Amino acid sequence: MTTRELGRAGEDLAAEHLVACGWQILERNLQLSQGELDIVALAHTTLVFVEVKTRRTFVTGVPQAAVTAAKLRRLRRLAGEYLMERSTPHRDVRIDVVAVLAHLDGTFSLEHLEAV
Template sequence: MTAAELGRAGEQLAATYLERVGFTVLERNVHLRTGEIDIVALDGTTLTFIEVKTRRTLVTGVPQAAVTPAKLRRLRRLVGAYLMDASPPHRDIRIDVLAVLAHADGTFAVEHLRGVG
């Protein structure tokens, strides 16, 4: 599985997980002028922007460690740009990270970090 295929598999798994725990996935892979938002979803009345990080090994650290302070600043700017163009009905806004670890046996582990930014 290539890195791009792994990323797509992780994002599909993330979307399925979110729907299973009660989120409504509104959009995936939202392309904006300055970047991309992986998943936009509603968690009740909270508009949630989800960054998905998928890894095969922990050699470079846990997947969520890739969401650095600089990445969070970039995500906040992307959220602002998204809200200028499209704003589904919501009460609150939140940024989450979904960390996906692909095991060698083909299974995945998912960790959902809420309100990271």
């Protein structure tokens, strides 16, 4: 599995997880002028921008460690750009991270971190 395929599998797994939690997926891999949002979803009345990080090993740390302070600043800018361009009905806004680890046996484990 290539890195791109691994990332896509992680995003698919994350989207399935969110739908199973009763969320509505509004956008996936949304290209904006300042970058890309992995998943935009509606969790009841909360608009959630979800960053998905998928890894094969812990050599570079746990997947969620890749969401640094600089990455969070970029995600906030992207969320602001999204909100300026679209009028999605919502009451609250937050950024979540879904960390996916691909195991050698072909299985995946997932951790959903809310309001990072």
